Amino acid sequence: MSSQDRPADSKPAVQSTQESRMEGTDDRFNSKLREAFGSSPFILTKFDQFMNWVRGSSMFMLQFGIACCSIEMMSTYAIKHDLDRFGSGVPRASPRQADVIIVPGTIVSKFAPRMKRVYDQMPEPKFVVSMGSCTISGGPFQQGYNVVKGAEEVIPCDIHVPGCPPRPEALIYGVAKLQERIANGESSPVTVKPYELEQFGDLERDELVDHLAEDIDQETLVMRYNWADSS
Amino acid sequence: MSLEDPRDTEEGRQELVGATEEGVDYDALEDLLGEHVTGRESHVNAEAFVIRPDEVQAVLFALRDQAGFDHLSNLSAQEQEDRYESIYHLKKYDDPTQEVTVVVPTSKRDPRSQSAEPVYRTADWHEREAYDLIGIEYDDHPDLRRILLPETWQGHPMGLDYDKDQPQVVSFENHANPLEEDHQDAESDTMFINIGPHHPATHGVLHLKTVLDGEQIADVEPDIGYLHRCEEQMAQQGKYKKEIMPYPDRWDYSSAGILNEWSYARAAEDLADLEVPEYAQVIRTMGAELSRMAGHMLAVGTFALDVYGDFTAIFQYAFRDREKILNLLEDLTGQRLMFNYLRLGGVAWDLPEPREEYFEKLRDFLDELPQTVEEYHNLLSSNEIFQIRCVDTGVLEPDVAKSYGATGPVARGSGIDYDLRRDDPYGYYPELDWDVITEDGCDNYARVLVRLQEVEQSARIIEQCVDLLAEWPEEDREIQSNVPRTLRPEEDAEIYRAVEAAKGELGIYIRSDGTDSPARFKIRSPCFSNLQTLPELSEGEYVPDMVASLGSLDIILGEVDR
Known part of the structure; x- marks a missing residue:
């Protein structure tokens, strides 16, 4: 018999646990932990939030250096700044063990497919901190004939830390913001990527592709850069 | 503590052409090179000799062995309105203020010049870079490939008529073991490994194509250009x-x-x-x-x-x-x-x-x-x-x-x-x-x-x-x-x-x-x-x-x- 069928005046004196949950907060559930997790009573939601909090509090960073910013990234890991204080300071050499990739430097045409490959090797859920102006827009090298105009052309980014290079304090702030976002369960934006890594056979056959058709094996992964569109 | 000068020990001190107390005697060098020299320019740092593109090795050998210019400091290549130029900047390890420059102009239609690699090993990479970015081809070069840009790149970006907006296709394929053919038998076998471009020991984005025989390096080739940001x-x-x-x-x-x-x-x-x-x-x-x-x-x-x-x-x-x-x-x-x-x-x-x-x-x-x-x-x-x-x-x-x-x-x-x-x-x-x-x-x-x-x-x-x-x-x-x-x-x-x-x-x-x-x-x-x-x-x-x-x-x- 469901509660709707019951007449309104015949309310039992003692509420069942479930009903008390439906209407409001039972004293028995008031705890610090509960406050931290919010008032929703569903176990599943709490578990998700719990997991988000766990994820944000223990992040394994990928040991990934590209350019000038990686020097400041190393300073951030090293003494004085010590990123480990914030639960995010274990640099892993293998992408298969890492949660977060900090992209510290200029991405050029030859490196972009490799970076995509490294990113693809990281297990889900994974997060990206793009560090420095080059990973935002190409930075001071934006007009270079060989420079990809930002990391977001290749992989989705959660946090951008501007600067050339950003100070270690700025990177720490960026990582702290990422932790906050993860703890709140906000996922990364999925960006439209003009450069896709794809099979050579999938590329639209234009003059250039026709020209290269004999040199490149059909099974090869290739990336196509439309410089005019991206700048 | 300095190493003994090999010229002191071996065949006695050989007289170097053009080396004087005041600096380089460029007229003596011009006499040494004789008819190889087709012209002379004055750069701010040194005099430059203009030579024919098919006599690069003869000129550089003479300058290295008889005039003591043992340091190929740099090769600057460029395209000008009417010609391509490879400019070799030579110095001496004993006295880097003694400099001489060798300018090798080549025609616009067929930019082809002799390689300096047999004289100075360092010319190998420098000439590959000149080929990659400018488009000058070097005869006799052991391995003239692109060095900084991907293999499939179209055009030479530091040339004058390069179109920066043209699309480019960059391939990403497995690298082959260059020694596999001649090192494979019952006793030994080689293994190819890529070290990098993402690797903690390569100090950045360097790619080493390495061939191992057991645990020993049989062949290693640095592959650079992953940070070529123009x-x-x-x-x-x-x-x-x-x-x-x-x-x-x-x-x-x-x-x-x-x-x-x-x-x-x-x-x-x-x-x-x-x-x-x-x-x-x-x-x-x-x-x-x-x-x-x-x-x-x-x-x-x-x-x-x-x-x-x-x-x-x-x-x-x-x-x-x-x-x-x-x-x-x-x-x-x-x-x-x-x-x-x-x-x-x-x-x-x-x-x-x-x-x-x-x-x-x-x-x-x-x-x-x-x-x-x-x-x-x-x-x-x-x-x-x-x-x-x-x-x-x-x-x-x-x-x-x-x-x-x-x-x-x-x-x-x-x-x-x-x-x-x-x-x-x-x-x-x-x-x-x-x-x-x-x-x-x-x-x-x-x-x-x-x-x-x-x-x-x-x-x-x-x-x-x-x-x-x-x-x-x-x-x-x-x-x-x-x-x-x-x-x-x-x-x-x-x-x-x-x-x-x-x-x-x-x-x-x-x-x-x-x-x-x-x-x-x-x-x-x-x-x-x-x-x-x-x-x-x-x-x-x-x-x-x-x-x-x-x-x-x-x-x-x-x-x-x-």
């Missing part, structure tokens, strides 16, 4: 006075910014004939040596990380000391890493106020330094594991080093007594009391020792600069000379000038076309030449020794790829 194009787009100076900081980004800035400043100042006030020179010298210390600390710290995975002690010690230096540099320049402090004709601003407090900080740092260096020696150079890993591994013989154009601590670790601060003096160095460090070990250990001792020498230089600055009379503190608002060096003036950066000889070639930005800007990067020696260092050795050798070369990929 530094030369950026410089050619910028105006001399202020728009180029921020970029040098980003070539060698191991906090060695002021050294790099100085290379551009020196070339541009000599090109435009600008004076630098003495006071500014002292500040530059001090800042440059602070940068050098920071760069060497990083080299030593990451080397320890490479050799025995020491993330806890020496790496952190090195970063602690770097932080101290970076704080001092930040006080001086306003930035931690990308200083942008030098200006043509001086520096951006005077020392921070209150000066006494800044001197106090510098002196405190210098007072602690001997103890710190002692600590490094205790932890590192006298450590038995470290010695086992480094002594007699990665041996680079001096004549091989010279042929590859190695400079800096790599050359000095092989006993080559070559330091541009002393040999081609600039700044305030000649007035100061310091020593050039050389070690005769030729191995990884010697290169690390050179760096650690150079830190002490830098401290000596800084100490003297601090004393000078502290006593400098207040009315003479001129930080900037008079520089025109828009710099337009004379049309068709060409210059090649180098300074001693943290990794070695960092040279800049500039050709001006009468406008306010350079027509050609070529960077001679020390790391580019030093990295070329890696196969010599590591073939036949174990894989971990190769990682140690790579660490001891101390390359910065931003400078290798530019």
Whole structure:
């Protein structure tokens, strides 16, 4: 018999646990932990939030250096700044063990497919901190004939830390913001990527592709850069 | 301690053509080259001989063997309105002020020139770069492929008619084992491994195509270009006075910014004939040596990380000391890493106020330094594991080093007594009391020792600069000379000038076309030449020794790829 069928005046004196949950907060559930997790009573939601909090509090960073910013990234890991204080300071050499990739430097045409490959090797859920102006827009090298105009052309980014290079304090702030976002369960934006890594056979056959058709094996992964569109 | 000059010992001192006390006697060199010379140009740094493109080797052999030009410092290639040009900048390791330039023009229709690789091994990579970016082809070259850009790239981007907006397709395929065919039998078998471009031991985005026979290196080929961010194009787009100076900081980004800035400043100042006030020179010298210390600390710290995975002690010690230096540099320049402090004709601003407090900080740092260096020696150079890993591994013989154009601590670790601060003096160095460090070990250990001792020498230089600055009379503190608002060096003036950066000889070639930005800007990067020696260092050795050798070369990929 469901509660709707019951007449309104015949309310039992003692509420069942479930009903008390439906209407409001039972004293028995008031705890610090509960406050931290919010008032929703569903176990599943709490578990998700719990997991988000766990994820944000223990992040394994990928040991990934590209350019000038990686020097400041190393300073951030090293003494004085010590990123480990914030639960995010274990640099892993293998992408298969890492949660977060900090992209510290200029991405050029030859490196972009490799970076995509490294990113693809990281297990889900994974997060990206793009560090420095080059990973935002190409930075001071934006007009270079060989420079990809930002990391977001290749992989989705959660946090951008501007600067050339950003100070270690700025990177720490960026990582702290990422932790906050993860703890709140906000996922990364999925960006439209003009450069896709794809099979050579999938590329639209234009003059250039026709020209290269004999040199490149059909099974090869290739990336196509439309410089005019991206700048 | 310098290595004996081979010419003294072997067949007695052979008379070198054109070498005089006052400098190079270019007429004697012209007589030596005879009818090879088709013309003569005057560059700001040296005289240049124009030769035919099919006589490159004959001319360079004569200059190397009979006139003693044993250092191919740089190859600057460029496309002009009516011709392509390869410009070989030659120097002597014994006396780098003795320079000669060889210009090889080739036709627009068929840019084809003879390779210099049989004469100088270093020409291998330099010519590949010229082919890649400019489009000049070199006959006789052992392996003329693209070096910085991907194999499938269309066009030569530093050429005049390159379309920057055209689409490009970049392939990403498995690399093949080049030795598989001839090394596969019942007893032995080779294995191909990629080290990098994402790898903790490659100091950035370097890709090593390595073939192993057991645990020994059978073949290693550095594959570079993963950080080729068009530094030369950026410089050619910028105006001399202020728009180029921020970029040098980003070539060698191991906090060695002021050294790099100085290379551009020196070339541009000599090109435009600008004076630098003495006071500014002292500040530059001090800042440059602070940068050098920071760069060497990083080299030593990451080397320890490479050799025995020491993330806890020496790496952190090195970063602690770097932080101290970076704080001092930040006080001086306003930035931690990308200083942008030098200006043509001086520096951006005077020392921070209150000066006494800044001197106090510098002196405190210098007072602690001997103890710190002692600590490094205790932890590192006298450590038995470290010695086992480094002594007699990665041996680079001096004549091989010279042929590859190695400079800096790599050359000095092989006993080559070559330091541009002393040999081609600039700044305030000649007035100061310091020593050039050389070690005769030729191995990884010697290169690390050179760096650690150079830190002490830098401290000596800084100490003297601090004393000078502290006593400098207040009315003479001129930080900037008079520089025109828009710099337009004379049309068709060409210059090649180098300074001693943290990794070695960092040279800049500039050709001006009468406008306010350079027509050609070529960077001679020390790391580019030093990295070329890696196969010599590591073939036949174990894989971990190769990682140690790579660490001891101390390359910065931003400078290798530019």
